[in-house]
Amino acid sequence: MKFLHIADLHIGKRVNEFRMIEDQKWILNQILDITDKEKPDGILIAGDVYDKSQPSAEAVELLDDFLTKLTVYKKPVFIVSGNHDSxxxxxFGSRIMQKHGLYIAGVFDGTLQKITLEDDYGPVNICLLPFLKPAMVKPFFEQPIETYDGAVRTVLSDAEIDRQQRNILVAHQFVSYAAQEPERSDSETLSIGGLDNVDASAFDAFDYVALGHLHGPQRIGRETVRYAGSPLKYSFSEAHHHKSAVLVELQEKGSVKFNLLPFLPLHNLREIRGPMKELIRAGREDSSGSDDYIHATLTDEEEIYDAIGQMRQVYPNLMVLDLDNSRSRKALISQTAASRDDAGKRPLALFGDFYRLQNNKELDPEQLRVMEQIFEQAGGESI
Structure with a gap:
């Protein structure tokens, strides 16, 4: 039995204020093409379907179009909500959609949703675990639940998974393994101190774990606990990623094979570096990547007039432009030193520095008196 594992679509996302909706249409059509070619027995979508809890109208329309076309293949689609989703x-309407083979685990209702399919080797149980926080799980269980790992283990233990059968879990959590931390990207929501960690050992009852949440395709602990990764690059920290879908094949119990199916983006997202004249020359000589989303770092020592305007004549989708030369490095050192100096200052003194920078003059006595009162009322130290 074959399954196509994808995750982190983030439909409606903007990257550096660039609308990604056309890129997402392009990549969703590739997923449809893969489905048509590979003919999986089910599609696993592991959360963060939308980028925001209140998606735009065009994002909702795009997902509706994609799922409508996907269900034409008459194969079940399994979706869990991620931390970005509402x-x-x-x-909404998930019970009605089940009649058309679309299974959505949105709100956690105290139980692990399970759908069973059959093939020549017997049953395959697909378990759907939406994104969980301890507070979402506590109302349904008597024992204390304080951690993400504890929340997930409690739900899975209560489900009483039959380890003699073949089991798949679709989940959206931050999963680590012992002391091994997975690769993370700037476009992901991070938790301070690793409080959201779930150890991969929590999933020992499952033959394959289809994860979402992290944008880099990778395994965690064992080969069959995998993040599909996002189908598009959503930050320049992902510039080195090779985006793909995972085609998983389960045969008899204990036999799991998978293959990574690469995606070809409408626009690649990449970083370039060097003097502006060389970057412009390279872009004109090889225009195949000129429409890519670009983070350019200029190393010129001399002042450049309208650098963004000049670069965008060759790279129209320039997203970020940085300068790295002796002057910028000196400014960074000065800024770092100033930050250290500011660390010991009282709030009112910091506000006075900010006011001076903005207005090129000091606070007058009356303004100083008003600000002292404001800081005192706010409970902060004023001097």
């Missing part, structure tokens, strides 16, 4: 919005 569970209630994503799960």
């Amino acid at each position: 569970p209630e919005r994503l799960g």
Whole structure:
């Protein structure tokens, strides 16, 4: 039995204020093409379907179009909500959609949703676990639940998974393994101190774990606990990623094979570096990547007039432009030193520095008196 594992579509996302909706249409059509070619027995979508809990109208329309076309293949589609999704919005009408083979686990209702398929080797149980926080799980269980790992283990233990059968879990969590931390990207929501960690050992009852949440395709602990990664690059920290879908094949119990199917983006996202004249020359000589989303770092020592305007004549989708030369490095050192100096200052002194920078003059006595009162009322130290 074959399954196509994808995740982190983030439909409606903007990257550096660039609308990605056309890029997402392009990549969703590739997923449809893969489905048509590979003919999987089911599609696993592991959360962060939308980029925002209140998606735009065009994002909703795009997902509706994609799912409508996907269900034409008459194969079940399994979706869990991610931390970017609104569970209630994503799960709206899910019971009606099940009649068309679309299974959505949006809001956690105290139980692990399970759908069973059959093939020549017997049953395959697909379990759907939406994104969980301890507070979402506590109302359904008597024992104390304080951690993400504890929340997930409690739900899975209560489900009483039959380890003699073949089991798949679709989940959206931050999963680590012992002391091994997975690769993370700037476009992901980070938690301070690793409080959201779930150890991969929590999933020992499952033959394959289809994860979402991290944007880099990777395995965690064992080969069969995998992040599909996002189908598009959503930050320049992902410039080195090779985006793909995972085609998983389960045969008899204990036999799991998978293959990574690469995506070809409408626009690649990449970084370039060097003097502006060389970057412009290279872009004109090889225009095949000129429409890519670009983060350019200029190393010129001399002042450049309208650098963004000049670069965008060759790279129209220039997203970020940085300068790295002796002057910029000196400014960075000065800024770092100033930050250290500011660390010991009282709030009112910091505000006075900010006011001076903005207005090129000091606070007058009356303004100083008013600000002292404001800081005192706010409970902060004023001097």
